[in-house]
Every structure is written in structure tokens, then in C-alpha cells.
Amino acid sequence: MxxxxxxxxxxxxxxxxxxxxxxxxxxxxxxxxxxxxxxxxxxxxxxxxxxxxxxxxxxxxxxxxxxxxxxxxxxxxxxxxxxxxxxxxxxxxxxxxxxxxxxxxxxxxxxxxxxxxxxxxxxxxxxxxxxxxxxxxxxxxxxxxxxxxxxxxxxxxxxxxxxxxxxxxxxxxxxxxxxxxxxxxxxxxxxxxSLFSFKVKSNVLTSLMGASVENASVMIAGQKFRAEGGLLITHFGFSGPAVLKLSSYAARFLSENNYKCDILINWLNESESSVIEEINTLIKKNPQKTLQAVHPKNFTKRLWEFLLNKMEILPERKYCELGKKNVNKMVSVLTSDVYHVSGRGQFKDEFxxxxxxxxxxxxxxxxxxxxxxxxxxxxxxxxxxxxxxxxxxxxxxxxxxxxxxxxx
Ligand SMILES: Cc1cc2nc3c(=O)[nH]c(=O)nc-3n(C[C@H](O)[C@H](O)[C@H](O)COP(=O)(O)OP(=O)(O)OC[C@H]3O[C@@H](n4cnc5c(N)ncnc54)[C@H](O)[C@@H]3O)c2cc1C
Missing domain, CATH: 3.50.50.60 (FAD/NAD(P)-binding domain)
Known part of the structure; x- marks a missing residue:
């Protein structure tokens, strides 16, 4: 046959x-x-x-x-x-x-x-x-x-x-x-x-190498691409499930833009109103404690101090001294923290x-x-x-x- x-x-x-x-x-x-x-x-x-x-x-x-x-x-x-x-x-x-x-x-x-x-x-x-x-x-x-x-x-x-x-x-x-x-x-x-990390040029950020949050969301500024999940700070920028997913959703857009864009990180993956509520609860529960002593769930001390620095709020300040202006600054950084992606990093585990x-x-x-x-x-x-x-x-x-x- x-x-x-x-x-x-x-x-x-x-x-x-x-x-x-x-x-x-x-x-x-x-x-x-x-x-x-x-x-x-x-x-x-x-x-x-x-x-x-x-x-x-x-x-x-x-x-x-x-x-x-x-x-x-x-x-x-x-x-x-x-x-x-x-x-x-x-x-x-x-x-x-x-x-x-x-x-x-x-x-x-x-x-x-x-x-x-x-x-x-x-x-x-x-x-x-x-x-x-x-x-x-x-x-x-x-x-x-x-x-x-x-x-x-x-x-x-x-x-x-x-x-x-x-x-x-x-x-x-x-x-x-x-x-x-x-x-x-x-x-x-x-x-x-597809499936790559993001390069972000920032000496301060990369000093936090290894820090991570369990559930953040990341979106590309001005675009519909958004992903949520774990977020990891690496020696060159950001990685972790949320970033890898975003790199996949936006693979073609990122390629067309030469891997340059602004990203917005919502560190708590929560709405502005929930974050305001959480900050108000911290103020009520810890009026006399300093910001550096108590931090929202999800953050390590190191990461929280880094974010306070970005908010331009002194870590030695007490919760009762925060005031509306600082609460607004906090909400803005916690829900829409902007970073400029300057290139594509490596992700060797899967590509x-x-x-x-x-x-x-x-x-x-x-x-x-x-x-x-x-x-x-x-x-x-x-x-x-x-x-x-x-x-x-x-x-x-x-x-x-x-x-x-x-x-x-
Ligand atoms: C490091 C790494 C880890 C991964 N881990 C996972 C995981 O855990 N889970 C998961 O779901 N996915 C994972 N992936 C993705 C997954 O491996 C691929 O999606 C999958 O292998 C695709 O299978 P494929 O047969 O289509 O292609 P491939 O597995 O890439 O096979 C294609 C083959 O064709 C050969 N070839 C190419 N061109 C020619 C040519 N001209 N002539 C003859 N031969 C040619 C290549 O040498 C290769 O052997 C990973 C990827 C990488 C790189």
C-alpha cells in the first residue's frame, strides 16, 4: 500500500x-x-x-x-x-x-x-x-x-x-x-x-529592587490597555503578572511606539473613593502615630516610605496632621502613580x-x-x-x- x-x-x-x-x-x-x-x-x-x-x-x-x-x-x-x-x-x-x-x-x-x-x-x-x-x-x-x-x-x-x-x-x-x-x-x-517587563529609568525606584505588591493595576496612559495582579520592582523597572499581562494586551501598540509610553500604577487596585476611605480609617485609628509607623495594607515599610517621598509628605508627620491637601496627594499617587517606560526588558521564564x-x-x-x-x-x-x-x-x-x- x-x-x-x-x-x-x-x-x-x-x-x-x-x-x-x-x-x-x-x-x-x-x-x-x-x-x-x-x-x-x-x-x-x-x-x-x-x-x-x-x-x-x-x-x-x-x-x-x-x-x-x-x-x-x-x-x-x-x-x-x-x-x-x-x-x-x-x-x-x-x-x-x-x-x-x-x-x-x-x-x-x-x-x-x-x-x-x-x-x-x-x-x-x-x-x-x-x-x-x-x-x-x-x-x-x-x-x-x-x-x-x-x-x-x-x-x-x-x-x-x-x-x-x-x-x-x-x-x-x-x-x-x-x-x-x-x-x-x-x-x-x-x-x-509579547510577555516582557518594562524598563523604567529611575535610580530611586531600582533601589527598591525585589519589592512587590500582591494586587496592583497598571494601565497605559491615554489607552484602554489595563491589567491587574502582582507587581514586582526589578533592577531595571517593573515586572510581575500585571506588567506581563499588560505587555501582552498592548503588544502591538507598544511595538508601534518603540516601547515608550507612560504607565499609571494603582498600587492598591482600588477606586479613589475606597482609597480615601482607607486613609480616613488610618487617620481615625492612628491619629498620633507617624506616617512612617503605620502604612496601608499591601505595602512594605520601604515601599511606603518611597511613595511618601513621591507624595512629598514627610514620613515623620502624624496622621492627625495630614489635612485635605495631603490626603489628595496621597490618593493621587496611590491610584495613578505615573512612570515613563523607556524600553522593553527581558522575561526569560516565558516569552x-x-x-x-x-x-x-x-x-x-x-x-x-x-x-x-x-x-x-x-x-x-x-x-x-x-x-x-x-x-x-x-x-x-x-x-x-x-x-x-x-x-x-
Ligand atoms: C523560556 C520559555 C518558557 C515557557 N514556558 C511556558 C510554560 O510554562 N507554559 C506555557 O504555556 N508556555 C510557555 N512558553 C511558551 C511556549 O513554549 C510556546 O508557546 C510553545 O512552545 C509554542 O509551541 P510551538 O510548537 O508552536 O513552537 P515551538 O515550541 O517554538 O517550536 C517550533 C520549532 O520549530 C523549529 N523551527 C523554527 N523555524 C524553523 C525552520 N525554518 N525550519 C525547521 N524548524 C524550524 C524551532 O527550532 C522549534 O523547535 C514558554 C516559552 C519560553 C521561551
Whole structure:
């Protein structure tokens, strides 16, 4: 029997998961994976700080758009086919025990990303999937009979030709492969980074390195982008869940503005009226105490003194001596503290690309290109990306699984 030949470009989470699912359910396919790096699933081995936060229980997700700033609607229908619960079931049924943390993130019980890597590679070996490493695909060729072949950056070409091609190259940068896809008529949204910290030039602020608040909100001045959660002061500016989320929501805006903007921090993530109430309670309860002796919940002494300095209020002043003008100054700094972001910082734990293959140019059920028959896409190469918490890998599993269904 002549086997159907399928090529997968990129041995990452989406590509390998897709290949395992095709191979497992359709022995009539011969699968070839081409990977530019020297190790398949290398990035997966680094995820979650080496623990692999492979998905999320979605317990506290009110709306998909809050966790998938791009691709929420597209994923919604694919989740009916393969969502986080099916993903967890899949891994458990394939020999990986999982657990979920209180914060809803899901990890392998071993806390080892390598367990997932070895599990998937073991399955690819078992099903006889061919994996070629050190093969950077630079061009996709399609002959008149509709078969694909691949050209590598070394100049060689695949000896095989393929009935179908699945592109799973992750977050794309401008590359010959991207140009080749464009030449074939695939629409691509320019990739820009997402999930990064903010650089803020301030010696005073960076002297607070390591200070954090549990629940703040951060917004970009004059824009609708706003995120809440933990806020961390680093040696170069701000990081933590609120900032990472904001960098994701505003990824394109920030790129267009060269990563320069003003941000407003609400240190208590509360409305002005609640903050006034809280200050009045502090005044009532501690009239004779100094400002430096008692501080609102949420703050360390060091951070509170830094903020008092910004408010231009002496820390030695007593609460009963505050007066309306100072209360107003306090409210203003506590709810809308302005900082100028001068650039993009690093966030090494998780980093994704926003942009990629335009979702309207592919079939939402099959993930096949609308312009090139038998060309499919899965994973981060699509214009889908998420905030941190296991959502990015979930998108890779879901789209990888959905593509595999075409071959079953
Ligand atoms: C350090 C780090 C930690 C992360 N931790 C988490 C986490 O805990 N949870 C989570 O949900 N997400 C996490 N992410 C994001 C997550 O890893 C990605 O969203 C996910 O790996 C995307 O899977 P993918 O298969 O689409 O792409 P990738 O995993 O990036 O795989 C793409 C593969 O294609 C190969 N490739 C690229 N171009 C070519 C080419 N031209 N020819 C051949 N091969 C090519 C690459 O070498 C790569 O192996 C993390 C990201 C980073 C960087």
C-alpha cells in the first residue's frame, strides 16, 4: 500500500503533538519532521522553569479574551474538539501524571518538563516517525501535481515529496521561510514580541529592587490597555503578572511606539473613593502615630516610605496632621502613580510572539490554508498568543490535535 506522506516543519510542542496524534490514529501515514535545531522539543524542556506548565484548569478565566488577547474566538470553537480537560486526560492516558496548583496552573507530577519531552519523543519513535534535526527549512515548493518539497538553508532539497505539509515553526521572525509562505499566498501579520517587563529609568525606584505588591493595576496612559495582579520592582523597572499581562494586551501598540509610553500604577487596585476611605480609617485609628509607623495594607515599610517621598509628605508627620491637601496627594499617587517606560526588558521564564499566520486566511475547523490546499498550521506560528499560566502551550496542544484530525 502506498502510504500518505506528511511533512511537519518544526519539532516543537505543536509539531510533535500533532505528529504523535496522526501516527497513533492513522498507520497509513508516513511522517517526516524537519527541525532546524539540534534537539527536538528543546524549548518545551525549558518551559515553566524546567517544570513545564503545560495547561491551566481555566477555573478563574471569566473570558477567553482575557487570557488570549489574540485568537480567543478562533480557539473557542477548537476547544470543543480539544480543550484543557481533554489535554489533561490525553497526557494522563499516555502515562504522564499531572497536578494542578492553587493558582490553576497544571504541571507534570514529576515537576520535570523532560518527562513530557521524553514521553512525546518515545511515542514518535514507537510509531516510526522520522525526525531530522539541523534542517532549517527556507522554502516550500509545490509542484504541478500538488506535492510539496522543502528547500533547506544549506541549499539541499528533500528527496521525498509530500502529500501534505504542516508548518509548526513557533513564533516567526522575518525569515526566508516567512517570505516563501507569503509567496504562496499565505497572509502573515508581522510578528512582535509579547510577555516582557518594562524598563523604567529611575535610580530611586531600582533601589527598591525585589519589592512587590500582591494586587496592583497598571494601565497605559491615554489607552484602554489595563491589567491587574502582582507587581514586582526589578533592577531595571517593573515586572510581575500585571506588567506581563499588560505587555501582552498592548503588544502591538507598544511595538508601534518603540516601547515608550507612560504607565499609571494603582498600587492598591482600588477606586479613589475606597482609597480615601482607607486613609480616613488610618487617620481615625492612628491619629498620633507617624506616617512612617503605620502604612496601608499591601505595602512594605520601604515601599511606603518611597511613595511618601513621591507624595512629598514627610514620613515623620502624624496622621492627625495630614489635612485635605495631603490626603489628595496621597490618593493621587496611590491610584495613578505615573512612570515613563523607556524600553522593553527581558522575561526569560516565558516569552512568546504575537502575530503570525492570519487566522482569517485559514479554515477555522481544519486549520488548512484557504489559498494552498493541503498546507496546515498549528501552534505559535498562528496569530494566537496568551498571557502566562499554561495557556500558550494549551494553544499548541489544541491546534496540533485539530490538525491531526484531518488525517484520521
Ligand atoms: C523560556 C520559555 C518558557 C515557557 N514556558 C511556558 C510554560 O510554562 N507554559 C506555557 O504555556 N508556555 C510557555 N512558553 C511558551 C511556549 O513554549 C510556546 O508557546 C510553545 O512552545 C509554542 O509551541 P510551538 O510548537 O508552536 O513552537 P515551538 O515550541 O517554538 O517550536 C517550533 C520549532 O520549530 C523549529 N523551527 C523554527 N523555524 C524553523 C525552520 N525554518 N525550519 C525547521 N524548524 C524550524 C524551532 O527550532 C522549534 O523547535 C514558554 C516559552 C519560553 C521561551
Amino acid at each position: 502506498i502510504k500518505r506522506k506528511i511533512a511537519v516543519v518544526g519539532a516543537g510542542a505543536a509539531g510533535c503533538f500533532c505528529a504523535v496524534n496522526i501516527a497513533e490514529q492513522n498507520p497509513d501515514c508516513e511522517i517526516f519532521i524537519y527541525e532546524s535545531g539540534l534537539m527536538p522539543l528543546h524549548k518545551l524542556s525549558l518551559t515553566g522553569g524546567g517544570r513545564c506548565n503545560l495547561t491551566n484548569t481555566f477555573e478563574s478565566v471569566e473570558s477567553l479574551s482575557k487570557v488570549y488577547p489574540r485568537g480567543d474566538k478562533f480557539l473557542k470553537s477548537l476547544f470543543y474538539v480539544f480543550d484543557h480537560e481533554k489535554t489533561m486526560e490525553w497526557f494522563e492516558n499516555h502515562g504522564v501524571e499531572l497536578y494542578s496548583q492553587d493558582d490553576a496552573r497544571v504541571f507534570p507530577k514529576s515537576n520535570k518538563a523532560m518527562e513530557i519531552v521524553e514521553n512525546l519523543l518515545g511515542k514518535l519513535r514507537k510509531y516510526g516517525v522520522w525526525i531530522f534535526t539541523g534542517k532549517k527549512v527556507s522554502e516550500i515548493l509545490k509542484d504541478e501535481g500538488g506535492k510539496f518539497s522543502l528547500l533547506f538553508s544549506s541549499g539541499e532539497e528533500t528527496l521525498e515529496s509530500f502529500d501534505s505539509l504542516i508548518v509548526t515553526v513557533g513564533g516567526m521572525s522575518r525569515s526566508p521561510l516567512m517570505e516563501s509562505l507569503k509567496k504562496l499566498g499565505v497572509e502573515i501579520i508581522d510578528p512582535v514580541p 512568546v510572539t504575537s502575530g503570525g499566520v492570519k487566522l482569517s486566511s485559514i479554515n477555522p475547523k481544519t486549520l488548512e490554508s484557504k489559498t494552498v490546499e493541503n498546507l496546515f498550521f498549528a501552534g505559535e506560528v498562528l496569530d494566537i498568543d496568551a498571557v502566562t499560566g499554561g495557556f500558550n502551550l494549551q494553544a499548541a496542544w489544541t491546534t496540533g490535535f485539530a490538525v491531526a484530525q484531518n488525517f484520521i
